[in-house]
Amino acid sequence: MIGYRMVGSTQGSIARSRSDTTDPASVVEERALVPRSSSPPLRTLDDVRDQVSQEIAVHTITKARYMDGVRIGVRLVMSKSEDEYFLGQVAGRIQHQLSLHEHLFAVGTTAQTARSASSTLIICGSSPDFVQRAVLLASSKFIGRVIAAKTKDYRWVATIQDLGVSPYDEDALWDVLSKAARSPMDPLAPPPGSKGIDQILSEARAKLQRISPEQALDELRETQVGAPTFLVDIRPQAQREKEGGIHGSLIIERNVLEWRFDPRCTARLAIADRYDLRIIVFCQEGYTSSLAAYSLQQMGLLNATDIIGGFGAWREAGLPIDLDRRDARSLVSLAGSVV
Numbered sequence: 001m002i003g004y005r006m007v008g009s010t011q012g013s014i015a016r017s018r019s020d021t022t023d024p025a026s027v028v029e030e031r032a033l034v035p036r037s038s039s040p041p042l043r044t045l046d047d048v049r050d051q052v053s054q055e056i057a058v059h060t061i062t063k064a065r066y067m068d069g070v071r072i073g074v075r076l077v078m079s080k081s082e083d084e085y086f087l088g089q090v091a092g093r094i095q096h097q098l099s100l101h102e103h104l105f106a107v108g109t110t111a112q113t114a115r116s117a118s119s120t121l122i123i124c125g126s127s128p129d130f131v132q133r134a135v136l137l138a139s140s141k142f143i144g145r146v147i148a149a150k151t152k153d154y155r156w157v158a159t160i161q162d163l164g165v166s167p168y169d170e171d172a173l174w175d176v177l178s179k180a181a182r183s184p185m186d187p188l189a190p191p192p193g194s195k196g197i198d199q200i201l202s203e204a205r206a207k208l209q210r211i212s213p214e215q216a217l218d219e220l221r222e223t224q225v226g227a228p229t230f231l232v233d234i235r236p237q238a239q240r241e242k243e244g245g246i247h248g249s250l251i252i253e254r255n256v257l258e259w260r261f262d263p264r265c266t267a268r269l270a271i272a273d274r275y276d277l278r279i280i281v282f283c284q285e286g287y288t289s290s291l292a293a294y295s296l297q298q299m300g301l302l303n304a305t306d307i308i309g310g311f312g313a314w315r316e317a318g319l320p321i322d323l324d325r326r327d328a329r330s331l332v333s334l335a336g337s338v339v
């Protein structure tokens with residue numbers, strides 16, 4: 001009993017001593033730090049969208065794949081309004097979190113409304129080259145469905161018709177990113193058996209007896225040659241109208257040349273009824289014409305050749321040319337009935 005009272009007395013004195021030495025100001029300060037029970041602040045729609053954009057960005061990065069060291073990802077989400085702004089938030093967070101890594105991502109909305117069946121698609125990346133390659137590929141994948149597009153800050157923002165309606169769209173986007181992110185091939189290590197254009201051109205010219213503009217004009221005026229001789233302009237219409245032409249030349253654009261001169265083809269010209277025709281082909285500078293003339297030779301028209309330097313060399317030599325665009329258009333219309 002004495003021990004109990006002593007302990008109690010001691011505890012009381014300790015309690016009184018603590019109470020006596022406590023600073024009232026510190027008590028008020030400690031109470032001020034204790035949170036009071038109150039309702040949490042109301043969250044706005046912007047707060048919710050900001051949180052959702054963060055979650056989508058994290059999830060999209062988590063599900064990303066790698067292609068040649070580049071992280072790629074696709075995410076299509078539902079959004080009823082402000083598609084571009086919301087997707088911009090998602091793209092911005094992805095770019096921020098992967099700022100130190102090479103990446104290429106596509107995020108889009110699939111919401112369809114009664115007013116419009118269009119949706120927003122954003123392609124963003126760590127490199128303008130990645131984005132540009134992806135844009136070119138995406139434009140091909142969604143040909144006829146890109147309503148509007150703009151490029152800004154390593155991003156391509158487009159309005160796509162019926163995006164996400166078919167499972168094809170997501171697969172197409174993965175394919176676009178995979179191909180756009182691949183490392184460029186070494187131009188010095190081409191596939192076996194392939195040839196560069198310089199080699200192809202050199203081999204074609206080795207089969208031709210190319211002639212100068214003066215020699216071509218002499219041949220056209222020659223009366224002792226038995227085979228019919230034709231000067232053939234294979235340049236596109238826009239180039240003929242801009243640069244001029246050679247009056248009397250036969251205008252047959254490159255894309256139909258073989259069909260018009262092959263004696264075995266039902267689409268041939270009436271004059272293409274024999275294989276000994278002397279066909280002198282020219283383009284603007286004498287490159288395409290060499291390949292065209294060699295192609296005619298491969299079909300059996302062994303007298304085909306081209307003009308060294310093309311129309312440019314013909315004009316510089318002071319030979320007759322036609323600069324009247326109205327006459328050039330009349331020639332084009334005449335060739336159009338043939339070609």
